[in-house]
Amino acid sequence: MIHTHTYDALVVGGGGAGMMAAIYLSRESRLRTAVISKLYPTRSHTGAAQGGIGAALGNLEEDHPEWHAFDTVKGSDYLGDQDAIETMCREAVDVVIELEHMGLPFSRTPDGKIAQRPFGGHTHHQGQGPVRRSCYAADRTGHMILQTLYQNCIKNGVEFFDEFQVVDVMLAEGRCVGVVAYEVATGDLHVFHSKSVNLATGGFGRIFSITSNAHANTGDGPAVALRRGIPLEDMEFYQFHPTGIYKMGILITEGVRGEGGVLRNDYGERFMERYAPTMKDLASRDVVARAIYQEMREGRGINGKRYVYLDATYLGAEVIEQKLPDIADFCRTYLGVDPVHEPMPIQPTAHYAMGGIPTNVDGCVVIDDRGTVVPGLYAAGETACVSVHGGNRLGTNSLLDLVVFGRRSGLHMAEFCLEADLGSLPENPTRDVAAELERLLSVAAGEPPARLRQELQDTMMDFVGVFREEEGMRQAMDKVRELKRRYEAVVVMDKGRRFNTDLLEAWELRNLLDLAEVTAASALNRKESRGAHSREDFPNRDDENWLKHTLAVQDVDGGVRIDYKPVTITQFEPKERVY
């Protein structure tokens, strides 16, 4: 059964970026807005962010948005667009105050202001030493942002379609005219006809085997956009967070190191002193993740294994229970380790996509190097690439990105919708997805999708992970293409219509395969090392040839075609990056 709805504005995804956009859209009473989310919004992965949101409030010491911008540019390994970074860091102060006014229960300083703590790569006077810039609510800052935004959506009467999975974005005559969604509870398809769509579906860490990301993080937004001809920008830049729980990948916040925790190898040595003499354990994430890998490779992992220790024991019980209670709970639950008394076994974990759907600072999707927009199509949050993170994102800048650009995209959409008319739907808009869903259900016997997914995740982790080289990435490309062929014969065991999560997992696997292919192809193509993209066969940054963004497009034959666009540089000339 096919249902049709008409709205002015649609937001796809109920995480931080999507709900921030929805709050701004809901303030314009002349517009009909809906949020479509495959999860109940409070299940979104914004809620997993722990350590804080960056803003130069200067509540505890001198700080300036310009310093924040410098750190972000340097952290990005000079690939971030400096105009966008300046916008984000300037609006950071205002947007954090706005969150507080919305009710966010930040931790407080002794004089009652928003509390702040140091975080990796955030410095005073352009690299002189750590600065307290991360505004936090214990170690559940993302949870509090997600809850606060959901609360404000309820207050503003935002309309939600919960547990509806978007399976296609409708483009017609060069503009966006809505989405097609699959209603999980019934198996029905819904055509959402609208003037504008904001894709805010989060990340796709599930292309890797060790990840901090939720099962739900399958890149549904970028994948549907890619298949409709939208390029994806800088997909080779994928962040590995230095400290995931050994084997499980569960995030241990950088806030542990912000509060004074240190990394130690098998000899008990605080090895970051060798890799980053000034910032030490608070160097940026790509630097720390590589250092951990290097230690493990050289046999200094704990007992020779693939992990090192994060030691917070000397912080004392009070700091851990007050400022890092969830971390303590994770360690006790999953490791049987009490961080008050014992060090935590950690390894780098796939964490965050710097790349994504290219947008300008208003969230408008931009498809080429000339700033051409697709009218009505927006993206925000991890799904988007503005680019404010360039080659490597600083901790606390993801929460900042999603509220700043969630807000900006919501404001721009509202203006756009007041001017625009409703475009015409393409002919038979559900045909393609209905055919694919039917095909998946019709296969009687074959491989389980989970087996392909596991092979994909292992391959990406081994060959397109923290360190990369040509031969391995070629193997990864071959493997992904083999998996795409085998995907044509996977079997969905559940043949029912009601709440068929077996079918959805198969559908999501297709998204993962497409995004993994673009990630590997973009990585293979970039012959330098920059930020999180670290090639052993090209160990140096090469500004002469590679100070440019990748734009990857899916060809009609299914391959990947690579193009480029320039990096915007305003005040910070590229320099060597030392922490």
Add this chain to the structure above:
Amino acid sequence: MPMVTLRIQRFDPENDQRPVYREYAVNADPTDRVLDAINSVKWYQDGSLTYRRSCAHGICGSDAMRINGANRLACKVLIRDVGAKVTIEPLMGFRVIKDLVVDMEPFFAQFRSVLPYLINDEGAPERERTQSVHEREVYDDTTKCILCAACTTSCPSFWADENFVGPAAIVNAHRFIFDSRDKAAAERLDILNDREGVWRCRTVFNCTEACPREIRITKAIGEVKKAILSSAR
């Protein structure tokens, strides 16, 4: 890897008259999550087994279910803590949509009924509203709620009366009633002074035991009761 038997309540209203239990044998490490074992059944044995899950580390609240009779998040219970044979059933008190998936709409309706958002119509200052460390501490515990429904669906008063607003909604009311920045405590106390409000709570402590976030729910409900009594005086 040792074998574990999962005894799971299955029910698909499209095909089944009543719920049935099916048993699945899976290999599981003692340190695996119960969710990992359930995933292994779904991915490699029976794809029709249906449940919600997302973050897999206890912060999204998707996978609350009854594990050996107690409400737990499947991703926060390890195999070593549940034994070699585990019984898994949906939460009690909400309509089963399929297998372990229950209809959460009434739960979110309860949540919305207590005005779960900051209300303060006084003009906001240019910078943050200040709040002392102590004022912030008073409602810290109830800010941890992830709306998983483990508490509400463990409450005998809720089982007996589905119109009871339930512990989760009271927790979220508490979070604002005791926030020094909020100005609508009286309205919320009025809502909870209703016959379907806090007085249905008989202090059984099931909610506190069920909470995966270790929120002291019964204590929070007690504080709301006290606030109603002292505001009536």
